[in-house]
Amino acid sequence: MRAGPSQEDIRRHNLGALLRHVHLGGPISRAELTSRMGLNRSTIMALTSDLTAAGLVREELPRETGRAGRPSLVVRPESSRVYVFAFDVGPDRLVAARVGLGGVILDRRELPRRRGPFELPELVGALAGFARQMRRKTRPDTVCVGAAAAVAGGVRKGDGVITFGPNLMKPHQEVPFGEELGRRLGLGLPVSVGNDANLGALAEHSRGLGVSVKDLIYLHGDVGIGGGIIAGGHLLGGHDGYGGEVGHMVVNPGGRACGCGSHGCLEAEVGERALLEAAGRAKADQNGDAQQGKHGREAVRAVVDAADRGDIVAQEALKRVGDWLGLGVANLINIFNPEMVIFGGMLREIYLGSAARVRSQLTLHAMTPQRERLRLRTSALADDATLVGAAELAFAHVLADPLEVLARAGG
């Protein structure tokens, strides 16, 4: 039996907490840290010197403060030295980025992807190749402390195996993506994997519009619709890690067929295919390569643009999609009572282009107390939300135990 946390546990926790402040809040003075963390000055000094010695932060004199007295040293993250690799695997694109401590995207590579099921070796090879290229350009004193990927599919908790992804892979497959990517990267680091919309929610919560919001729902539109739910400050993962799949909430029983095998899911009624088909723009898709660019974000934007210019078919399509989206969001609001709902990915365009319908549905179907103080917003991180979320996932280990992780990474 243990009486309580040991002194070593407390120190580790405090080091992580201090690093988290610097990582998420940016440069901050020691005096400010003292008051934010509720620790005394000498403890803060000891913690910062440990982190400084490890090369995670550095201390500098601030610029002119204009106030009397000796200025407090400012603690800055070593963004250019300590970094992680973040990957984003979407239906239409692959992104790899080198992200420095403090959340600075230092370098990035992007590759458009053909729709359809991926081949694991090919996919992992491309991502690892990007990482190698970016790594070659770094200075010798830099250190990689983690890696993580956002994937447009269901990811099993614990082992990073993708178990479903109607827009990414064949049905009934289990793909050990995290393990394979870790092996190909050859950094001796495990690769964390998360659902893209869950990570988008995490990103908005840590760096976007939801910084001070404890209850938020992030809705991510790509080909399909994903969701991430932050309740009481924590991501709702569910028992196996598949929580938050709001795209497969049935809003229209017996409605359009969904990639998941069901009918009338939010994704089937609001997703890209639903919009393009309703707007009479989906046929071109079947001609294959010659029609590249006729789907994806550009196509969605084109529908909103046409509706804005008075195209009646496009307007009707947006109204239809807006009605279903509003109904779905009304359900979510009634169940989770979030403070904020954030529309990301292509849902940003769809929400802005059909807000009158979406909000009318909320007025009709969401309960009054829940919608009273609800705020509806579009993503502050835009197309990078999922990538930023992956970077945060990669940094999670470092923030939990800074010195240990750095020692293991050979920094």
Added chain:
Amino acid sequence: MTPLLEVRGIDKSFGPVQVLHDVAFSANAGEVTALVGDNGAGKSTLVKCIGGIYPIDSGEILFDGKPVHVHGPRDAAALGIEIVYQDLALCDNLDIVQNMFLGRERRRGIMLDEAAMEEQAQETLTGLSVRTVKSIRQQVSSLSGGQRQTVAIAKAVLWNSKVVILDEPTAALGVAQTAQVLELVRRLADKGLAVVLISHNMNDVFAVSDRIAALYLGRMAAQVRTADVTHAQVVELITSGRSGDLGITQ
């Protein structure tokens, strides 16, 4: 909560034509209030009365709960009320910084304090998370419609304004730029300003507004919370001045 800006019983006539009849309207800090109405309903006239362009015939204007007299645009500006008109009133041959400080330039002795102005302009744009403008020393003539709108809005915010009134800021913009401007409008309110948005586009109104005030033939038909009404109700208020229990009772 006391509205930051409130007008009561405003009447305004041009010669024999009465344009505003006993209009009441309010805008809260931290909120976007959409001002909607058909052409000729009196939206622009109301805004120009608030901005001190037109003198009001009767009625009162309250700022932060206290009655104030607005006799001209300078009075409005002194209170912290800025209006961004549809035509934006930017000078094409000047750069962004010069435009933002036009007529209110910073001086150091007899010289213009370019460095301070540049820094403050940059600070304002950064504070609004504006990433679309490459250089603030760019001439306005080289900017796109959305960027111009952004500069005009930033100019209004630069002066520690508390109320920003935007007249059709997304008219004539493409979809991508409309989205950016709408997000900027929302950010202004989230930073604590009272924002008044005049728009004909119901999607824009519903996308960012907290309240909707509908004018009908010079009368305020209703001022309602956006969360409590549907698109159809707002359209009814605009076109007939009534919708169910809402609207003008005769």
